[in-house]
Amino acid sequence: MTPTEFMTDPQKLPGWNRPPHVEPDGEGELLEVAMGPHHPSTHGVFRMDVALDGERVIRLKPVFGYLHRNHEKIGEGSSYLASMPFTDRLDYMCPLTNNWAYAIAVEKLTGQEVPERAQYLRVILGELTRVVNHASAIGFLIQEMGASGTPLMYAFKEREKVLDLFESLTGARMMVNYMRFGGCRVDATPAWLADVRKVLDGLPQFADEFENLLCGNEILMARTQGVGILRPELAVNAGVTGPMLRASGVNYDIRKVDSYGIYDRFKFRVPLGDHGDVYDRFMIRLLEMRESFGIIDQALKDIPGGPIMDPKAKIRGFRPKPGEAYGRIEAPKGELGFYLISDGSPNPYRYRIRPPSLINLTILEDMCLGANVADVVLIFGSVDIVLGEVDR
Amino acid sequence: MLGEGILKGLGETARNFAGSFVSADRLTTVQYPEERIAPIEATRDFPFLVYDGDDWEAGLRCVACQICEKECPPKCIYIVKSTDKKPDALGKPQIYPARFDIDISVCMSCQICVEVCPFEAIKMDTEFELSTTDRFGGLLYDRKELAKSNEHYHKIHPTEAAEVDARLAEEKTKAEAKAKAAAAKAAAPKPAAPAPVAAKPAAAPAESEKQG
Numbered sequence A: 001m002t003p004t005e006f007m008t009d010p011q012k013l014p015g016w017n018r019p020p021h022v023e024p025d026g027e028g029e030l031l032e033v034a035m036g037p038h039h040p041s042t043h044g045v046f047r048m049d050v051a052l053d054g055e056r057v058i059r060l061k062p063v064f065g066y067l068h069r070n071h072e073k074i075g076e077g078s079s080y081l082a083s084m085p086f087t088d089r090l091d092y093m094c095p096l097t098n099n100w101a102y103a104i105a106v107e108k109l110t111g112q113e114v115p116e117r118a119q120y121l122r123v124i125l126g127e128l129t130r131v132v133n134h135a136s137a138i139g140f141l142i143q144e145m146g147a148s149g150t151p152l153m154y155a156f157k158e159r160e161k162v163l164d165l166f167e168s169l170t171g172a173r174m175m176v177n178y179m180r181f182g183g184c185r186v187d188a189t190p191a192w193l194a195d196v197r198k199v200l201d202g203l204p205q206f207a208d209e210f211e212n213l214l215c216g217n218e219i220l221m222a223r224t225q226g227v228g229i230l231r232p233e234l235a236v237n238a239g240v241t242g243p244m245l246r247a248s249g250v251n252y253d254i255r256k257v258d259s260y261g262i263y264d265r266f267k268f269r270v271p272l273g274d275h276g277d278v279y280d281r282f283m284i285r286l287l288e289m290r291e292s293f294g295i296i297d298q299a300l301k302d303i304p305g306g307p308i309m310d311p312k313a314k315i316r317g318f319r320p321k322p323g324e325a326y327g328r329i330e331a332p333k334g335e336l337g338f339y340l341i342s343d344g345s346p347n348p349y350r351y352r353i354r355p356p357s358l359i360n361l362t363i364l365e366d367m368c369l370g371a372n373v374a375d376v377v378l379i380f381g382s383v384d385i386v387l388g389e390v391d392r
Numbered sequence B: 001m002l003g004e005g006i007l008k009g010l011g012e013t014a015r016n017f018a019g020s021f022v023s024a025d026r027l028t029t030v031q032y033p034e035e036r037i038a039p040i041e042a043t044r045d046f047p048f049l050v051y052d053g054d055d056w057e058a059g060l061r062c063v064a065c066q067i068c069e070k071e072c073p074p075k076c077i078y079i080v081k082s083t084d085k086k087p088d089a090l091g092k093p094q095i096y097p098a099r100f101d102i103d104i105s106v107c108m109s110c111q112i113c114v115e116v117c118p119f120e121a122i123k124m125d126t127e128f129e130l131s132t133t134d135r136f137g138g139l140l141y142d143r144k145e146l147a148k149s150n151e152h153y154h155k156i157h158p159t160e161a162a163e164v165d166a167r168l169a170e171e172k173t174k175a176e177a178k179a180k181a182a183a184a185k186a187a188a189p190k191p192a193a194p195a196p197v198a199a200k201p202a203a204a205p206a207e208s209e210k211q212g
Helices: A003-008 A071-077 A080-087 A095-110 A116-145 A150-170 A190-214 A218-224 A232-237 A243-247 A278-302 A356-361 A364-368 A373-383 A387-391 B004-022 B067-071 B112-116 B150-156 B158-187 B194-211
Strands: A031-035 A047-053 A056-063 A323-331 A334-342 A348-354 B047-051 B077-087 B093-103 B122-124 B147-149
Touching: A031 A373, A047 A373, A056 A364, A056 A373, A071 A080, A071 A348, A080 A095, A080 A348, A080 B112, A095 A116, A095 A323, A095 A334, A116 A150, A116 A190, A116 A218, A116 A278, A116 A373, A150 A190, A190 A278, A190 B004, A218 A278, A218 A373, A218 B004, A232 A243, A243 A278, A243 A334, A278 A373, A334 A356, A356 A373, A356 A387, A364 A373, B047 B150, B067 B077, B067 B112, B112 B122, B147 B150, B150 B158
Parallel strands: B047 B147
Antiparallel strands: A031 A047, A047 A056, A323 A334, A334 A348, B047 B122, B077 B093
16 A cells, blocks of 8 residues: 555545544543653653553543753754754664754755765665664563563664764764765774674674564564554554554655665665554564665675765855755654755754654554553554654 | 474573673673773764963964854853964964863763864863762863863874874965965065965865865
């Protein structure tokens, strides 16, 4: 199914505009529970107001905003370059893809060209980010199932190696501030590329280990299969993107649709799910990790020499001409977009972010209705959010 | 068979547990502070001011142009320009910072100040054990605490520092040549005319290099 099918034929929209509703079947009052904002399962400060009939969820209201930092307004008050380090702090699990999306938006605004080598570096770094994000997302998901520690630490062991790569290139493990409008900040040395190759050679083994550890596990299957089903039509209508959407069986990957950067040069497949349950979302992430290994491998083989920065790019006194631009990429969590309006001054007139985490989270109630309260934690974990991006 | 997947998973953990006694790369924990990993060269955390020579006050490269103060995203730099001029490392009279404060409790280590500085005066340090009992004054560094020698810079970022030194030396020779040409021009206006023309194309690539 493709998204356009739903747009052209409204008859194919069962459930659209229908308020989600589950009837309590017992007598007596509902029990209202506030899960969060300080709950170990909420990945930060986030609250779910749940109304329970026994163990069943009758209503669920997500409450956002505890981590609001005024990111967009600060972006309007500071120069284009000064917003770049702030984007690291949106989705702090994958700062490089945030940098990339912002750089693409500004490059669209100014019409700058990005040199070949910088494009390849961006792809390598972006896919490494996807690998660590998916590995840790699975780790956190399993931790919420009760396996506290082991799978997460397996993922973090691998993440550590990739973060060391990031640090030796960009100078920081997480708050990288690496990409610039029209290229990248520092060039990769041959030694660094050799290090990437070394880490990449170890990654398939890690994926095998992870699969052995988790995939056939009967407890995991019993807890996740058939839980938190997201129907493809609802996913499309709600604007869900990323692994969540593909687990529901909708073939929509911005790397294929837009082929931004140089993604049309790489061979990779887009894994799709059948059921749209928690297990599918977990498996999609494992499969996407393996596709990312292939992309990094191809990029390392083909990376050319040359400059990494557009020679016309300016660091000081950067003023794009008036206009507007929307740049988007397939971030590990979904479509990450930056919308910018320039009035010709050094600051953007409007600076707006489309965060995948927030929009994927809006359908939490639809997935949780009728589920057990223990499954709410699991379904929430399978959405894979970072509160830094939800609240901005 | 029911439970096969669980046993397979347990086999994986057992392999990792037993493997940690044999292979060193399965042992990832480092017993900080007794053990330390060698720092990665590109590491950065907070800025410092570079000075040349032995006297920190006379050798500061900073000329208080306030570009970093303006570009700093969280606005953690505070500069007061001097009212008088003082000879810099090249002997040219320059304005110097009468006050240069960085509040490192606000600084977010983005190194934009380093990128925008045209004088190679501010660089990133690698010192991270900075805890103090004074939350406000203890984390507000003045120019004396910020000043560190060029040798220190060479110690923490050797490759980058060598590049910077080469660039500064090139600029210095160029400035000297320009001064000499200007002096020659002042002495004999007509024969020295080609000299500045020859100097101009040489200056252009250096400028674009800095921006890149």
